[in-house]
Amino acid sequence: MSAQQEYKGRRLGLTSLTVAASGLLALLIGIAFAVLLWAISDANSSTSARRASRTALVEAGTMERLLLDLETGQRGFVITKHETFLQPWYQARSALPAEARRFTASATSAQQRRTAQHITRGVDSFLNDYSVPLVEMVRRGDPAASSLATTTEGRKRVDTLRAQFGQYMADERAQLAERTDAAGANSHQAVLAAAVGLAASMALVAVFTVLQHRAVVRPVRGAATAAQDLAGGDLSRRIPPSKVAEIDALGSSFNSMAASLQDSRRRIMESTEAVHRRTARDLHDGAQQRLVSLMIGLRLAREMLPETEAATADLLDQSIDNAQTAINELRELASGIYPLVLTVKGLVAAVKDLAARCPVPTVVETRDERRISSTVESNAYFVVAEAVTNAVKHAQASRIDVSIEFGDLLRIRVADDGVGGVDRATAGSGMSGLTDRVAAFDGKLAIDSPSGGGTAILIQIPLRD
Structure with missing residues (x-):
């Protein structure tokens, strides 16, 4: 039950x-x-x-x-x-x-x-x-x-x-x-x-x-453990019903509070993801397009300029380079905020695109691929992105493996062959952020990181129809 x-x-x-x-x-x-x-x-x-x-x-x-x-x-x-x-x-x-x-x-x-x-x-x-x-x-x-x-x-x-x-x-x-x-x-x-x-x-x-x-005694101990887990960020924790009226009332209040916090976190994340999508879209459709138009105009002006105007030509070439650099940086910024491929093609395509741009060789394997909730897709993508970034920065890894399996649960495993030795106590705020993202959707995040044996992060998120 x-x-x-x-x-x-x-x-x-x-x-x-x-x-x-x-x-x-x-x-x-x-x-x-x-x-x-x-x-x-x-x-x-x-x-x-x-x-x-x-x-x-x-x-x-x-x-x-x-x-x-x-x-x-x-x-x-x-x-x-x-x-x-x-x-x-x-x-x-x-x-x-x-x-x-x-x-x-x-x-x-x-x-x-x-x-x-x-x-x-x-x-x-x-x-x-x-x-x-x-x-x-x-x-x-x-x-x-x-x-x-x-x-x-x-x-x-x-x-x-x-x-x-x-x-x-x-x-x-x-x-x-x-x-x-x-x-x-x-x-x-x-x-x-x-x-x-x-x-x-x-x-x-x-x-x-x-x-x-x-x-x-046992239900009270269970409630204390559940409260500790809730304080640690596991908002999916619930207290089972009890035959004792007072304990059952305590459990019902705790469960209502945890569900309310979880719903609040989910709404905040959904709102944040909507802001990210809108910001990325505005950057892509607004500032980025204007910069592209500006660069095209500068190139046309450069082609129309006589060869005798060397100083002006150099200035135009420099402006064209700066505009291209701004376009590239803006494209990277928009991709970091919310990659366009995630919106258009979904989670697997976005992760493969991330793997293609990763400086460490990254292999992506999928099973039963399908589109799911956009909010779950975006949060799962950023969890994978953060895990890959951590492996690149801290693990000293030579290979990263990412597996994505769709079913009743979305199972994602990000593993590297680095130095290992990572746990929740030493992972810092980044790992806490990953845990919060996953917990907002009743998910679980587990870390297996023996010292010298690499690090594996397993994410499980229930998928609702």
Whole structure:
């Protein structure tokens, strides 16, 4: 797609593009932080739950130990009848109400709370319905206190309660292990999600950087290079269309400015060439013809003068020579301004005429010869004339070759076998003038001049029907 073609797709604004990318990046970062916060909250919840489970296990162990203190204290008292064995029984009985409340409150689930309440009622029943009456029976000396039935009932109650404690703590440990596993899995998922979010954010930043480079940095660099080329005289340089609205507007403005400058230069050159043609025609048809008429009159006067008038004859001969010299100089001047053969016969004939008058042997080759725009012909001729003149003056050449090819492009190559070593930096204003002439018609001029290898100048100018 050329720079002159309009881009048909939807253009993006830098502001909207930046806002969209920033919003997406902020969304990804927000999601990543939300996942991290959720992971932290879940980890805190899991930590609290594990702490509560450990507390519940401790309280269950304490409650079970009080039950054992009740059982061992009463058993020692039943066997020995000594009150000292009731000391741990009294302590356990005193601590039981508060510990029962803590034990029930420490339950970590509704099911565990119901189990804890059931165990608490079982311990209260063991104390109030069995242990306290048994101690009173021993104090009264009732022999039934030491009977097998009484002892078996007590052991059965304790075994049942201990089994319930065991099941309660087993369930609590299972919940603790489940919460630990869930916390680990959640932490792993959170780390994974955070890593994915971070990777997605980095990928988005990379994509946005690449997109910004392709959509902004590269076109801006291209615009800077085009501006440098334009400042160097290449008015044919254009900036291609861009998907970014601001860059595309900049390119359109640049292209319009370059086209306007190119049109202005072309009009100036066309006007200059018209002035040259008119001046050359006026010199040829006006002053030159008058000088020719004057010289003819002087010759006629010389022939009519008697031989005895030697001084007058010498004066007439001198005037005739001066008139001829003036005619020759005027003819050369008119040819330099705009050669008549260029107007009458075209570019190839004018270049061949130039080659015939060149002091260095010059060979002209043509292909598909035809007449083209007079303005292009005149500018191409003067480019060739300047290149040949430079070769004669500076190249120390022994041969100059000129090739002219007509097609979609007018291709002209002027090559010499001189000393070479010419480039745009050292060629001076003459080469700049050639470049300006060619660039005014969307043309290109290239120089190939290796040191010691001669100089070749290639001119390419598009030909419009």
